[in-house]
Amino acid sequence: MKKYASKYLPLIIGTACAVGIFLGSSLDFSDSSESLFNSNPKKEKLNRLIDYIDYEYVDEVNTDSIVDVTVNNILKNLDPHSTYIPKQNYEEVAENMKGDFVGIGISFYKINDTIAVIRPLPNSPSEKAGIKAGDRILYADGIPLFSQNITNDSLTHILKGEINSKVNLKVWRKNEDELLEIPVKRSIIPIKSVDAAYMLTANLGYVKVNRFAETTFAEFEKAIENLIDKGASELVLDLRDNGGGYLDEAVKIADEFLEKEKLILFTKNKNGNIEKTFATKKGRFENSKVYVLINENSASASEIVAGALQDNDVGIIVGRRSYGKGLVQREMELGDGSAVRLTVARYYTPTGRSIQKPYDNGNKAYFKEYQHRYENGELTNKDSISVNDSLKYTTPKGKIVYGGGGIIPDIFVPKDVNYKRESLTYMLRGGVMDRFIFNQLEKDREFYNKLSLEEFSEQEIISEEIVQEFIEYLRQFNYDYQTGKYKDLLQQYLKATMAEQLFGSNAFEKIVNQNDAMIQKVLQLENQEN
Template sequence: MNKSNLRALLTPIVLALAIVFGMMLNRFLPDRTQVSASSEMFLPVTGSKLDLIISMIQNSYVDTVDTRQIVENTIPVLLKDLDPHTVYIPAKDMQRANEGIVGNFGGVGIQFYKYLDTVTVVKVVPGGPSEKAGIKDGDRIVRVNDSLVAGVKMGQDKIQELMRGELGTKVELTIARRGEPKLITKEVVRGSIPVKSVDVAYMLNDTTGYLKTNTFGMHTYAEFMQALVKLKAEGMRKIIIDLRENEGGVLPIAIQMINEFLDADRLILYTQGQAQPRADYKSNGKGQFKDLRVDVLISEFSASASEIFAGAIQDNDRGLIIGRRSFGKGLVQEQRMLPDGSALRLTVARYYTPSGRSIQKPYNEGKEKYYNDLYNRLVHGEFSQKDSIVFDENLKYQTVGGRTVYGGGGIMPDVFVPADTTGVSRYLSDVTRTQFLYEYTFDFMDRHRPEMTNLKDYKQIQNYLKSFDLVNEMANYAARRGLKRDEKGIKESYQVLRTRIEAYIARHTIDDEGFYPILGQIDNTLQEAIKQ
């Protein structure tokens, strides 16, 4: 058989075997669609692993899900192991979070209190939208637009939310007014309502001024300067600046305020972080009050910018720090906006006082222990005994004048003043906790509003109140509300009760200009500062 005949014979057999082999091989290989889908899982992608997972859920998950809510829930988990002050602020909370910093909000311009299910106007903001619309102190608010607020279970926050809104928008208030037989409807155009950052400024005596500020916001410096100029014109030669319960705010504002008291080229503070080189902040010598004596009051609730202020005054030997060790918050946050209007307040550096002290207390043992620090201080006796504080000799620093100061977290005062326990009793605690003391003062003011309207300062108010047996009246009021009289507790706390009652009535009458001067009469930290 020649070769051509052999090739002709074998060709059909080879083709048949190839077809059979191909069919067998195909059984053991995935189809093209399977290979394609599997390959996609390993294709290069842009962004992080988290971006990829969110994309997978969004495009391939079996059910419909709200990936935006997944992201909102995930962000706090991402941040939980960072420092205690790196926080995420959802877009819905941004306006409220920034009010203290910006210094205003859109509202109707009233202070109100919900007493016995009745929303009562305590004070109308002078020159504000409600005053222009004819709202008066003592008016009862029945409705806000179509929402009934009288006689229903609704918290103050919800009522406040109803009254706030965008500037220029209208809100209809339905009110009941004493002497008017029918309800009155007033249309109020929401305006810019200032958030006051300087609570009060007044003269304690012929030469000593007192100024209390609750934050460091965008308008604080202007309020601060206006108050100091006024007090100086009244004869002030020493200023006591009260930063107790002031949790901080905007760093540049604090620097402006400190600058007013320092000679040129004095270090105010410096900041430094892993991604940020050291940045020094120094005085320019243009301050108006470089010769004014300065004392600063602090407490365990003074934080951040308050501690920067106190530390700069102390390390430059510019004045005395009086009170108790401050909170210990010395981390720098930058607020970085996100596309949906939310923000991340990210810690980027630490604050250091001029002597080199880090203000920040340790947080490496977790956030729970960090925030329990104040309770632990109380248990260890730090609020009552200076000697209970143990200083770390490795954290010893020197002021400009050579005085020794210590780091380790917070600012230690030059003059320690223990927490005042004078007049403390179980009854005082109970009548405060139940709000009966405060509610009595509101009820008193409401009943005596006509004759108190013309009282202009705290001295006139205290003189007017002399004829009233305020403590016993309050105790009887509380008893009618369910808190049994405690004669022993009333006697032990009599002076504290009397002063607090007078202070609250004064606040209802003329705001903080009445409250703080009266409360200051039993404020042991303030009284110690006056002696210095």
């Protein structure tokens, strides 16, 4: 379930942009040197203290929690992106980055303690078995799912399982006299990292990537192949709010735009060892125009892609200065099911610039840097971006680029100066409409399910009455967004959210992007050259 956003946008984004950006290159860590774990007085000191507390301390103490706190405190003294993953969180974190899980493939809500299906995922076991949007799943293998004692975690555990294992569902469906018995065979369910892929013009395709997981390049490949079949010879790659992920996946995507042997990036560790990564093959958009969209929440792997293209004089970077994360993490297991992601190197763009922003003033100041950008005006005015002339670099074609904190775009697009409207937009993207729209669809599922995407797009689905109903719906949560002043925005997002529940995220992005400032800037640039 998506959480509702606060109205304090600058503080929210400053915090939110920290989530996910610590993920660098999760490469397998191996060190043949036995000296890494040899006897060490510092380690023996900590071990002895834990033993004293375990066996001698007057009260019972959970030393596992003490160790967790100790590890976190040690990492806080290193850099902002070295992080600890406790044992209880490891499986969830690993699954999220793996890009898939084994389950039945449904989006659902708990409504009045009942599992209500928003929609079965495309080509999922649920869809193939005949589960439909609006169905209520009452039992799974005889276990009642309408009990108040069933938590989301236990529910997920019940619906997930071994690949090819079966779960027998009992489903209530409107207008059916009896419960339906539907067996579903569990399968691999992808966690999408490509939110949308569609045509903006006859020859300009658009792809939005929300993170870099294990499956991202495979998703990206499939998306661009589909766009090429539709006539795409140019591409918009949307990396806004993409906090990063696996380095390898970013490299593969950059490779699609760069000629063979072009440098994509290099990394340097504490010993000064440099590893260079080059483009390797013929990319589908190697000699084509590409626009890369970035903003203040585009980080890490997103910056690798943007920096590689900018430094090789390929494409046009559009948007606002990116986050500024140029540290590479490697995941290392701690032997008890927990792990650390430890910074092991810095990465540099092809011209040699580091885009890591400073963290000398501590983690708190580091993660509040967005607030500084907000206050100094750089989110609305490119001239307010502070650059360091000592970190000036030149691309092969003579373009000046800067290191020291993020990728500065070639074409600047300011944030909406109407911060109340911009705050409302952020909230609406956060899922506050989801349950309201589900209830709207429930009023006439038969009508909505008969609509094709084309018919849905052409019709004025969201009436003034529905907009007013939503404003009343928000009042029960004490939201104060002056929503009545932005009915056009509400209508757009209500329709987009309904499209998402009926047709998927591609339909959602297509509708909300209709008046998007960065996409409008791209289309303007296209028109100027044609």
